[in-house]
Amino acid sequence: MIFRVFEKKELKNFFEVLTVHNRIVGPVEAGRDKKNNPIYSFTEVSDFNNIKLDYTTTKLPAKRYFLPFHEDLSTFRIDNGDWQKTIDYNANQPLIFFGLHPCDINALNKLDKVLLHSVYPMPYYAAKRKNMFIIGIDCVPQPFCFCRSMGSDTALHGFDMFITDLGAKFFVEILTDTAYNFLKNIKKEEPREKDHVLYMKAVSERNKKFTTKVDTTDLAKILDMEFQSEVWKQWGDKCLACGTCSNACPTCYCYGVEETVDIDLKGARKTKMLHSCNLIDFAEVAGGHNFRAERHSRLKYRYYHKHRGFVEAFEESLCVGCGRCGESCLSGIKVPEVIASVRGGKVK
Amino acid sequence: MRAKKADTKTYLGIPLYRPKVAFFEFSSCEGCQLQMVNNENTLLDFLSLVEVVNFREAMTERSDAYEIAFIEGSITRDDEVKRLKAIRKNAKVLVALGSCACFGGVNQLKNRFKNLEWVKKQVYGKHPIDTGAVRAVGDVVPVNLMIYGCPIKKEEVEKIVLDLALGKSIVVPQYPVCMECKANENICLFDLGEPCLGPITRAGCNSWCPNSGAGCWGCRGPAEDANVEYMKKIMKEKGFSEKTILERLDCFGGFKTK
Numbered sequence: 001m002i003f004r005v006f007e008k009k010e011l012k013n014f015f016e017v018l019t020v021h022n023r024i025v026g027p028v029e030a031g032r033d034k035k036n037n038p039i040y041s042f043t044e045v046s047d048f049n050n051i052k053l054d055y056t057t058t059k060l061p062a063k064r065y066f067l068p069f070h071e072d073l074s075t076f077r078i079d080n081g082d083w084q085k086t087i088d089y090n091a092n093q094p095l096i097f098f099g100l101h102p103c104d105i106n107a108l109n110k111l112d113k114v115l116l117h118s119v120y121p122m123p124y125y126a127a128k129r130k131n132m133f134i135i136g137i138d139c140v141p142q143p144f145c146f147c148r149s150m151g152s153d154t155a156l157h158g159f160d161m162f163i164t165d166l167g168a169k170f171f172v173e174i175l176t177d178t179a180y181n182f183l184k185n186i187k188k189e190e191p192r193e194k195d196h197v198l199y200m201k202a203v204s205e206r207n208k209k210f211t212t213k214v215d216t217t218d219l220a221k222i223l224d225m226e227f228q229s230e231v232w233k234q235w236g237d238k239c240l241a242c243g244t245c246s247n248a249c250p251t252c253y254c255y256g257v258e259e260t261v262d263i264d265l266k267g268a269r270k271t272k273m274l275h276s277c278n279l280i281d282f283a284e285v286a287g288g289h290n291f292r293a294e295r296h297s298r299l300k301y302r303y304y305h306k307h308r309g310f311v312e313a314f315e316e317s318l319c320v321g322c323g324r325c326g327e328s329c330l331s332g333i334k335v336p337e338v339i340a341s342v343r344g345g346k347v348k
Numbered sequence: 349m350r351a352k353k354a355d356t357k358t359y360l361g362i363p364l365y366r367p368k369v370a371f372f373e374f375s376s377c378e379g380c381q382l383q384m385v386n387n388e389n390t391l392l393d394f395l396s397l398v399e400v401v402n403f404r405e406a407m408t409e410r411s412d413a414y415e416i417a418f419i420e421g422s423i424t425r426d427d428e429v430k431r432l433k434a435i436r437k438n439a440k441v442l443v444a445l446g447s448c449a450c451f452g453g454v455n456q457l458k459n460r461f462k463n464l465e466w467v468k469k470q471v472y473g474k475h476p477i478d479t480g481a482v483r484a485v486g487d488v489v490p491v492n493l494m495i496y497g498c499p500i501k502k503e504e505v506e507k508i509v510l511d512l513a514l515g516k517s518i519v520v521p522q523y524p525v526c527m528e529c530k531a532n533e534n535i536c537l538f539d540l541g542e543p544c545l546g547p548i549t550r551a552g553c554n555s556w557c558p559n560s561g562a563g564c565w566g567c568r569g570p571a572e573d574a575n576v577e578y579m580k581k582i583m584k585e586k587g588f589s590e591k592t593i594l595e596r597l598d599c600f601g602g603f604k605t606k
Contacts, residue, residue: 030535031535031540033535033539033540033541034539034540034541039535039539041533059535059536059539060530060533064533069530069531070531078359078360080361081358081360081361083360237575237578238575238578239575239578240524240526240547240548240574240575240578240579240582241523241524241571241573241574241575242523242524242526242527242546242547242548243523243524243526243527243530244526244527244530244547247527247530247531248530258519260507261359261510261514263390263393263394263397263506263510264390264393265357265358265359265364265393274531276523276527279522279523279527280522280523280571280572280573281521281522281523281572284522295573295575328536330538330547330579330582331578331582
């Protein structure tokens with residue numbers, strides 16, 4: 001691992017270097033809420049001044065850039081009874097992510113396990129994932145974050161370089177040769193002892209700000225035991241079954257596929273649409289049968305996939321603890337409270 | 349607008365059945381039918397999939413030989429009941445087109461007044477017409493298919509008609525508008541302090557109103573598993589008055605609040 005430090009103003013120069021030949025996605029202010037707090041979102045940026053590196057968290061993850069809400073898997077041209085199929089992985093240009101927090105980088109690492117390193121990798125995801133350059137940045141933990149409990153508060157891999165604010169300078173951890181080569185374009189130096197001290201101070205300051213905890217001890221086992229718990233019904237009564245939690249989640253990847261014919265009958269397409277296990281349509285099968293017709297059972301399975309099934313398969317949770325689902329849920333269904341209620345046997 | 353036999357379309361070499369369709373309006377603004385002829389770039393393709401034999405808003409010819417009848421509007425008068433029953437007899441498939449036909453639409457708001465005679469006087473003054481309580485099409489005759497929305501979404505109707513022509517099953521979203529709104533990356537209206545029925549209203553409009561910064565009014569009626577009671581509680585907790593909540597829920601008649 002290579003470490004460097006550089007003056008803060010160099011970051012703008014670095015952006016300028018990258019933006020010459022690349023598309024850059026970064027956190028920007030999309031608007032203000034009713035209390036005049038900024039609402040952040042990931043979007044394509046061409047002006048460095050629009051990037052808000054001190055962003056709290058975005059409402060939605062950067063998911064649409066690697067798992068789009070809607071994506072054509074294949075298209076067909078139909079001529080005189082014959083047809084021609086076209087497959088496009090929709091990754092025509094590399095994409096630079098400028099300022100992902102550790103939770104979002106860990107989310108990608110978790111998705112990799114399913115969509116990249118499994119028996120049947122998903123080429124649409126792989127093509128995009130392999131064409132990413134990721135600049136991570138340390139966050140300021142928010143009251144709703146519980147990434148620490150999920151072991152996602154630091155990112156060890158899955159990025160190209162990671163920067164930490166040391167006050168006057170940025171500390172950068174370089175993980176790939178791409179990052180090393182890009183960084184040749186700006187003024188930087190080897191960190192000295194005092195930079196190490198500043199780095200460790202920044203880390204311990206950040207550590208103090210994690211306030212929300214989730215007890216994950218033996219959680220997979222406890223979920224198994226509490227499958228019939230009354231609390232699921234109580235959370236289900238609150239659930240709006242709107243799918244917002246899944247759309248706000250950086251690791252929810254479930255989808256449906258629909259085949260449609262163009263109105264001129266000259267084309268057809270197979271389209272993937274991100275779905276949510278909380279939707280009534282999710283578990284409906286041929287004949288109109290629905291094996292998860294009740295809200296509480298759908299909500300429960302979302303928790304079982306994140307905190308039990310994935311743990312069993314990969315020895316880690318699929319939840320990164322970003323807290324986005326709880327923040328966007330109008331019913332106020334939040335992971336720390338749901339897990340606590342399962343452990344305690346009642347909803348507070 | 350009528351096409352000859354030679355115009356029959358094929359898909360992958362297989363000729364498509366071209367159903368005879370008719371459009372009828374009852375108590376409504378005819379805005380849904382207008383939507384049908386609105387989308388000029390796909391209009392000819394759409395018209396080549398069906399044979400329109402009756403469409404007052406678009407053609408002068410009329411015929412009672414149709415298989416699919418699209419009904420726009422709610423039913424408010426005795427002569428409408430008679431006409432609708434006759435259409436039902438002629439049609440193999442009867443489609444309720446738009447919120448008025450599906451739920452009574454904005455028109456059904458008048459049912460909330462105890463004295464309908466008083467309503468009539470307020471609205472028509474010295475020029476009274478024969479009009480009674482508002483009913484959805486399905487309350488008068490059996491309906492085979494509902495196409496939701498005020499107005500309907502042209503793209504959705506095109507997809508439904510195309511699926512009918514191709515013999516595919518018709519799938520409409522059962523989930524709520526939130527799903528589409530998030531995919532469009534809109535800022536949640538509740539974050540902006542605005543009321544919205546997106547979490548309980550059936551999707552399919554591609555979150556038409558929230559895309560323009562306006563909260564959903566529920567014109568497409570409830571989603572299949574809508575948690576209306578808890579939604580009311582949430583809106584109340586967020587500081588919206590009973591009146592604001594009821595105004596939204598009552599507006600199109602899809603939500604039963606009485």
